[in-house]
Amino acid sequence: MRFPRSSGCLAHPTSFPGKYGMGDFGFEARTFIDFLERTHQTIWQILPLTPTGYGNSPYASYSAFAGNVYLISPDILHKKGLLTEKEIKNIQLPSGVSADYEASFENKDKVFKLAASRFYKKMKKEEERAFNAFKKQNKHWLDDYVLFMACLLHYDKQPWNTWDEDLTKRKPKALKAYRERFSDEIDLQYWLQFEFYNQWMALKEYANERGVRVIGDIPIFVDHNSADVWANPKYFEVDKAGNRTLVAGVPPDYFSKTGQLWGNPLYKWDELEKDGYSWWVDRFKHMFDLCDAIRVDHFRGFDAYWEVEAGQKTAEVGKWVDGPGENLFDTILEKCGELPIIAEDLGFMTEGVRKLRDKYNFPGMKIIQFAFDSDSKNSFLPHNYSQNSVAYSGTHDNDTAIGWYNTTNDEERHRARIYTRSSGENINWEFIRLGMLSVSDQAIFPLQDYMGLDSTHRMNVPGTSSGNWLWRYTKNMLEAVDQEQIRQLIELSNREGT
Incomplete structure (x- = not known):
C-alpha cells in the first residue's frame, strides 16, 4: 500500500534514558514521543x-510472538500499586549512553515476581476478565511460550534440543508433568506477557493520539532456541533430535566479505503451505495488532533465500532456493486485508524480488549512505528514487552519518560533498535534507543522525556478535537536538502528513 508523505525517526525503546539500566515503556518513552510531536514528525x-536471546539482539529471539518483558516499566508498576517506592528505588542504576542489560535483567526479575504475586492476589473482576481474554486471544502461541520459558530457565537457557528427551519431543505426559512442576513460573510468564501488552498498547495509543504512527519490524527468520521451533518443528529444517540441518544467511555483500551466517533454521515452506500458512498469518495479524505498519526484514528471502548446510563456518558456501513468493502474500492479503508493509529490499536484488515487492505496492528502502560508491545511476542517489519508497540516511545496521563520513574512502567523501554542495562538516544534516526533499513518500532517520553523533554511538555492526544493541541517549542529548531545523525541513518538504 502507499503511505502518506511524511517523516519520522528510528529509535528502539532500549535506547531511551532512564533509571533501570535500559530504556523501557515509561516516562522517557513518552518524552520521546512528545519530541516527535513538537518537531512535526509522524x-x-x-x-x-x-x-x-544471545547477544541481546532483537533479531535473535526466544519467540516470534512474545514481548520483551524487560521493556516493562517499574514506574508504571508502581503507579498501579504493584510495587512500592522503596522497591523501585532499590533497583535503580546509573543512566549512561550504554545499556547495562545484565544488571537490568537481574534487578527487574526480583521486582517482577513481587508485582506478579500482588497482581494475582489483588486482581479485580474486570482485570480477571481482561487477563483471561488476553490468554484466550493469544492461546495459539502463549501456552507453548510460557512453558518453553519455564523450561528454558530451568535448563539454564540451554537449547531445547538438549533438554529431557520426552520434553524435547513434546510427549503429552512430559508436557503435562512440566506444566505442573513449573506452575508458579508459568503464572509469572503469563502475567509478564499481559503486562507487556498493556504497557505497550498504552504507549502506542499515546503516540497515535499525537499523530504518530508506529512502524514495527518483523524478522523473516526465527531463532533455533525458540518456542516457535520447539512447538512447531515440522515447519523448520531440523532433524528428529531437533538439530538444525539447513540454516539461513546471506552471501558476501556490502556488510561482510564472507557473508552473514545467521544460523536460523530455514522453513519447510511446503509444510507451511499445507496448513494454509497459518503460522505466518497468525504472526502478521499479531504484528498488525501491535503496530500501525511493519518493516519486513530481509524481504528478498520470500522470493529466494540463501541456503547453507548446518555446520558451515561462514555463509560463503550455499545456494539460492525459491521462497514462497506470491502464494504466501496472497494468503496473508486474503486473511489480513490491506497490508501496511515496508519491504527491506537491500542487498543483492533480482527482478523476482522487485516484481514481488511491486505486485503488492510495498515501498522499498533507499539508504543515502549507499549512494556514493558509483556514478549518477546509483539507485540510492535521491534523484533516482521512486515515490513509493522510504528514504533513510542509514539504518540500525549502518554507521551513523558522521561515522560513515569519517571512515569511508576519499572518493566517496568527495562525491558526497559534490552532491550535497557542502563541505561535509555537517553531513548528518545534509543527508537528512536530501531524504526530506526526495520524492520518497516516507523519510526516516536514526535518532543518532538528528543528534549528530559519531561511530561510538552506532547500534549494530552486522557480522559481529558482541558490543551491539547497547546504545542509549541521555536527556541532554535529546534536548540539544535542533528541533527548529527539523520542523523547517518537514514544512519545506511537505511532510506533515499522518
Missing part, C-alpha cells in the same frame, strides 16, 4: 519488540 520506527 513516524516512529522501532526494532523487533520480542524477547532477546
